[in-house]
Ligand SMILES: [Zn+2]
């Protein structure tokens with residue numbers, strides 16, 4: 422029998438599964454918000470409800486970013502608002518590092534820890550999270566081995582760009 426995954430591995434695996442529902446052609450991102458080891462909400466990146474998806478309308482690129490989509494973390498937080506589920510004191514599992522807008526939303530959503538399995542080139546997001554004292558933990562797939570906190574892992578990845586997702 423395979424070893425049971427840790428809680429971090431379990432929620433990250435779910436975030437990876439959630440990402441497969443993404444409708445963006447650029448990047449598939451999944452997020453899971455958890456409190457007390459229970460899933461509160463999930464989200465993946467895609468266009469707002471009822472609006473054309475990247476899959477049919479193509480990505481809408483501005484400065485290299487697809488602006489058609491809400492981000493996975495945003496959709497996970499919005500799902501809390503939609504169903505009246507509070508996010509205060511929760512933890513976020515995301516397949517990628519949050520961008521700076523998502524990082525700011527994470528702060529104000531009361532999320533206390535962020536676990537990611539892949540990076541995203543947004544240095545200011547790192548500054549936002551660290552200034553807000555929100556730990557950011559890198560748990561890379563597919564082996565899901567725990568590693569050093571992101572700042573160390575990010576430096577390693579810069580030296581070894583082929584390891585990027
Ligand atoms: Zn897109």
Ligand SMILES: [Zn+2]
Pocket residue numbers: 492493494519520521522523524
């Ligand atoms: Zn974002």
